[in-house]
Amino acid sequence: MPNHDLAVIGGGPAGIGVAVQAAARGLSVALFERGRLGGTAYLAETVPLQVLARLARKVALARDDDDAMRCQDPVVNWPAVRRRVEAAQDAIAESCGGARLASRGITVVQGSAYFTGTDRIEAGGQLHSFGKAVIATGRAHVIPDIPGLASCSWLTPDRLLALPDRPEHLLILGGGTMAAELAQCFARLGSRVTLVTERPNILERLEPEARLAIRESLRADGVEFSENTGVVRVADDKGAVELRTSTGAALRGTHLVLAQGRHPDLQSLDLPAAQLTAAEAIPAPTDTVKATSNGRIWVLGPLWQPEDTEAAPWLVQPVQAAMQRVTASIIGHGSASARLRVQVVRTDPGLVQLGLTEAEAREAGHRVTVMRLSVPEGSADYPLSLKLIHEGETQLLGLTLLRQDAPKDLPALRSLQFRGTVSIAQLRSALDLSPLLDPCAS
Template sequence: MPDFDVVVIGAGAAGLSVAAIGAGLGLKVALVERGRMGGDCLNYGCVPSKAMLAAGHAAAEARAAGRFGIRLAPPEIDWAGVRAHVQGAIARIAPNDSAARYRGMGVEVIEASAHFTAPDEIEAGGRRLTFRRAVIAAGSSAVIPDLPGLDGVPWLTNETLFDLEEPPGHLLILGGGPIGVEMAQAHARLGCLVTVIESAPRILAREDDELAEGVRAALLADGVTLAEGQPVARLEQLEPDSPAATAGVVAVLADGKRIAGTHLLLAVGRAPRLAGLDLVAGGVEAGPKGVRTRADLRSVSNRRVWAVGDIADPEGIGPRAFTHVAGQHAGIVVRSMLFRLPGTKVDYAALPRVTYTDPELAQVGLTEAEARAAGHDDLRIHRWPLSENDRAIAEGRPEGLVKLVVTAKGRLLGAGLLAPRAGEMAGLYGLMIGRRLPLSALAGMVLPYPTLSEGGKRAAGEFYTPKLLSSFTKRLLGLLKRLP
């Protein structure tokens, strides 16, 4: 008889969800976590980064109050107060993810490292745990690039950035993806010099060109320096100018340009946490992108094992490093692993992603480039600028765009949003794409006025304008107007 019905490795978003549901259904569940409960999202990612972005946003709003005829003194940044806000946000949420809470649910929480010793056995904290089913939810960590000189300079990742007791004098950020640009804007608005170095031709290389350009303009307006299309050749340590100063770092670019800073943040990507799991002993196949699974997240090589969250690499789909994907994965595992429901599989057609800069960039479904690459040639692209939105004008924030990617028959494939709080608007488009609702459902919605959401309704309406103004419609109206 196995010791546990389910053993979960990793107490991040995905692991916590699986453990809670399993225990709630009356199963005997063990949850193993070697670090902090709540994983990266709570402790080093989503929560602290959004808390810091909120502080930067408050400072920016104070500086921009003049657009309303309100004169304020330039804000003074209390770094200790900012840190207290960030840590306070973590502390307030932490009880929801705590070991005590999960033990109260009936989950056996083991605070230790875990590794496989057999296809049906895991060792954790000196104990050998046999299981019917296991779920690997060990997450991901920042990629440490193989750069000459990196081992000779101090550097930060998202796991150490929020521990700085003093603000960076000049923060160099390697990587212009979502983490890089979010932290660039937050620190720039909090009074730091910031330079983002991106080897690709532009920042946010995966995002739609038009929308990414809006984020780029916002970063430049906040004083961020962008070095795009600039691979780093090597790193060097910068000696301090005085005995009281700390050593810095110099990034030497491929063209020979030298950029000196006080701190270096590595934000070039994420890698699955595979080390130490001894997956070979467990008969669990994995690759550079994570644990290889089928579409239902079951291991391709060990039928007792599933993988969820950042560490899962579903066949033909690949990993997605988002907390909301971890939640989606938990639901899939419950259906496929516990209830044995056939046909359960990952589907990212309506997956949202958000870069939480100001303005935010939200993308649901396919970008225009992704849709064309997928073979959708007969597309209709409909845009509505926020410069035509009454709420945006009233709030003095008319920069932004709603961009819809639609088939010729009116099916929404993707929606890109560049707007303040765009992430709050994304759910509507996810529902439409996920449920395959016709574009007419959006065009015919009655939305409260004035709201930014009206931009999507107006963009959808553009799809039907040619039909409404067609010669056939005009002839029909000419006949109808003769009726009594």
């Protein structure tokens, strides 16, 4: 039975990152992955969507009715688009292939891994013991319980992005980040898109002004909205998909996409065999790494990054010492902003939101000070909006940045959030903002 210092379950970017970190520290590491190395969701969704979004932006710019320049309506060559996507997927998969990981001293085990004890994993018919283990399995799509869905054709985002032909009319169920990103991308590439959500607004967890700006951008690209709309039945109708809504209306399209969020993908792990519950294995939105009652097993959280040094001590130190180091790293900043919730929306304009919204901060009883910085459309290449939520004038509670390619600013914003307070001068420098821009407080 092979014995490993560290077992990592999940061969996506997070799992590979922690495996490489551990191997570099001289530990014997086994990485378990049942699908394609590089991460099923990352290769099947993130990479294709990034490629399609870049091409969609070019199409949108070419269609822009600008008095200074006029272009012919662009023609989208879908087979060529698919070749671009596949080339990007292959390049990413090659960069994290088994041979490269093996060259770093990592044992790659292809197969579905599950616990058979508190310190044992079985995969591919072989048992593996471990000193410590990391769960980095990612999340699976939520499949809603809608009458008729079982007998109807439907797609999750990964399957949508692999279609050989451009869809004519998408019905996208969901009002979150993935739904918005897919809607804008395919609308720009020439598909008709209807976004259907039972919530009153799309992107409800965002600041209202940012949410409305993104919604308006999607509307300008041709996305149709059916908000505050519940779906009571799904049916096939002569090759089309028909949604019967709570209002009695019928929506018809060529493809139905389920984009209603994700849940932790833990069912195949047999957590009880490791003396764990599912609740223990679900990290909070602000977790970098989460300890469990089984002192050998840890779970990677949403904020963990491959370069994260604060979570590294548990890789090489005894459990008790690791807990002390991790705890000290979290509370040592003396600021709640050290672990702000992160939300990223890769639309155009894009958004990065850290921490609480203004409404959440007020509801939590904070003494809120709001600072805003904005450049209206027409005075710059693209509108920019920045909003800071402080406790009084000291502690940073939340930050929202809306501008083209805003997700590229996330590393700079992450570095600023640990200061506890963020001034406009610091943001000007980190985000390369014009020094002529003046903030206003409310």
